[in-house]
Amino acid sequence: MAEEKLPRRSEDFSAWYNEIVSRAELAEHSPVRGSMVIRPNGYGIWELMQQALDKMFKDTGHQNAYFPMLIPLSFITKEAKHVEGFAPELAVVTQGGGKELEEPLVLRPTSETIIYHMYAKWVQSYRDLPILMNQWANVVRWEMRTRLFLRTMEFLWQEGHTAHETEAEAEAETLQMLGVYRTFMYDHMAMPVICGPKSDSERFAGALRTYAVEGLMQDNKALQAGTSHNLGQNFAKVFDLQFQSREGTLEYAWNTSWGVSTRMVGGLIMTHSDDDGLVTPPKLAPVQVVIVPIFKTDVEQAVVMGAADAVFRELKAAGVRVKLDSRDSMSPGAKYYDHELKGVPLRMEIGPKDVEKNTVVIVPRVELSKEEAAKPGRKQKLFVPREGLSERVRQLLDALQSQLFDNALARREANSVRGTTSYDEMKALIERDAGFIYAGWCGSAECETKVKEETKATIRVIPFEEFRSAVQPTHCIVCGGEARHEAVWAKSY
RNA sequence: CGGGGCGUGGCUCAGCCUGGUAGAGCACCUGGUUCGGGACCAGGGGGUCGGAGGUUCGAAUCCUCUCGCCCCGACCA
Known part of the structure; x- marks a missing residue:
């Protein structure tokens, strides 16, 4: 019978990826453009991911709840940055029961608005805080180009939403959950990730700060595998999420939200699998x-x-x-x-x-x-x-679980370039898909945009201390000005 | 939305240019022999060729329209 061999990763990475998804029976395209059917082999991996994460969420004091998929359009438009960010990818329901709706409903692209609207009803005093909730749900984002697991119009995820008394508490929560993701990716996915804040341009629509975990795939493109946002008081102000403080004053609550999705299944495939097919770390193998x-x-x-x-x-x-x-x-x-x-x-x-x-x-x-x-x-x-x-x-x-991690870590480090100070050299590196490039950045959006326009690479993360290079860059690789950060640049999914 | 490609049994595809009423491999079913790295033999079931219209004695094949999908670019977990 001699089943045909898979395409080689080195020859056609995306054909190789598609064939693995199809031949390992993980998922396939549904009749609707851009959406996918997750088959038992793929869903089994997702279920194991869910089980492990759910336990970690519970262990850190969170409870599950469920909020509905249909959200009034007016909710989305309340937070200026939030609308701006999501407007292009909204799916809107305008008819129901054969009649035009008075107010259109959107299929949730994320649930901040409906959730903080509800929290506002539940919170009166500081005694009602913190609220620590998570939901497992599907979300819809109208995408132009889709890839199974990596970007589909509907996907499964979890979104945690919390409300706190102080900014410090919200920041601690944001970082704690980023840490949970990091631990999950190390220990369960055997996927080494680098962590840190995003630059302003990559920040979540409506957040004060966004932190991410980023993995490096075998084609040397970065994958954002999870995000954790400190939302500040942006949503609280718009949805009147107020509480009476210990001092008797009326204050807006501080929110966080954090999520990971079925995209992780794609990350798992592109981190470990080889020319013989899928490779699954034992902890996530059905x-x-x-x-x-x-x-x-x-x-x-x-x-x-x-x-x-x-x-x-x-x-x-x-x-x-x-x-x-x-x-x-x-x-x-x-x-x-x-x-x-x-x-x-x-x-x-x-x-x-x-x-x-x-x-x-x-x-x-x-x-x-x-x-x-x-x-x-x-x-x-x-x-x-x-x-x-x-x-x-x-x-x-x-042993296999740790072997996979060691292999992935070694591969990532072999494909991380540090110490480059010349912009021309950086361009050449990106040109030949060198992987993670650590370089100085002055912090300006101009320099960031210039790199993106000229090379397609973006700042994936501004790494936390433990991920930084031993020798820190002193100058911005683009403009030569003083470096405010070491940034990690790469082309990404 | 711009560029490219494609719709023919479950899958991959040939046939189309030079119209004559559908074919291969894989998969599937039955029986037998096999089984330490993708078995073999024999028999068998299954498609009206994305859709609509047209030309013609006759259309998968020619013409018109239409729908859908995939890939590459502009947005994104």
Whole structure:
């Protein structure tokens, strides 16, 4: 049958990405332009992301709630910057029940307006603060060009919305949630991200400050994987979100909002996957281990299936997400390719020889540097005793999780350029897709715009201290003026 | 909205120029032999060619209109 190979990443990255999404059955286009159907394999990843994040939100004191999808148009237009930012991508409902509506409704592009409108009703005094809520929802933004997971007209996300007594408290919340995203991306997605504030031009419409986590994909384009906003009192003022303070005065509350979306699934794909298909970190893999039984005769089949089933039950009892691939009419080899394409972290082969020796063969999806190396041109194969198997499997899953992180971090650092002081050199670097470019910036919008217009690269983030270069730039790479920040520049999704 | 491409079984595509009433590979179904890196043989089901109109004895093929999709550029999580 010889299924066609995937396009190579090095030859056509976006064709490679599209093929993975399609062939691993993660998602496909719906009949409506720009919107997508998320299939079980893709949704399974999203569900695991949700579970992990939801727990982190609860652990930091947040509660889930749900606000409706239809928002009065007048709400959106109340905050000047907010309308300006979202007007071009609004989907508006003008008819209902066969009649023209008195006031058009928009499909939420984000929920600040409706949420702060409601908070205003719930808050009287400082005793009602803080409000710490999150919602899991879909949002709609009319996009010109779409890519599955990375940018679609409707997407799934979570949006946290909080209200606080003081600016300091709101700022602390904004940073705390950015930290939650960062931890999630490190520990679960195995995706190293750099964190920090956005420049003014990249700030969320209506926010005081926007912070982001940014990953570097394998084509050296940056992906904004999550944002956290300090909204100041902008929305509170517009929606009359006031409270009586401890001193008896009437004050506007301070708000934050923060979100991550199904875009992370795209980030996951572009961070780890290879020319053989999808690669999923064990913590987010709907199937962590797949067992492929191997046999020729009926007698062998009975013995092998017995052993495979026992292993299956043992792993399942140990809390491993395991699947026994008992499809007949498909050769073991064909199954190997299939599971590699779909990104299953560990493949376990059980055949007559294994049963005889009381072992199994485990093949990790990505080579583990701490295990016996693979023979040249072959996949790494580990011969594992049946005794203590579930413990060993756990250990290998953990090892794979950290291996993926290490690989991604090494790749990002190999594609980060620091110390450039010449604008011409910077242009040349961007021209050949060099990755993250750390350079001095005077802080002016003029210099930022100039770079964007001349190179298509933008400031992804002004990195927090721990992400900054050892030697800090002293001059703006564009105008040569005094550098107020070190900025990270890259082309982005 | 500007530039390019494409709509033919589930998928990828050939056929269109030089009209004659639809074909391949993969997938699917049945039976048998296979099975430690993409199995093979035999048999079988499934499309009226994006839509509408026109030319013609006859249209997937020619003409007109129309709808939709994809890719590249201007906006964005």
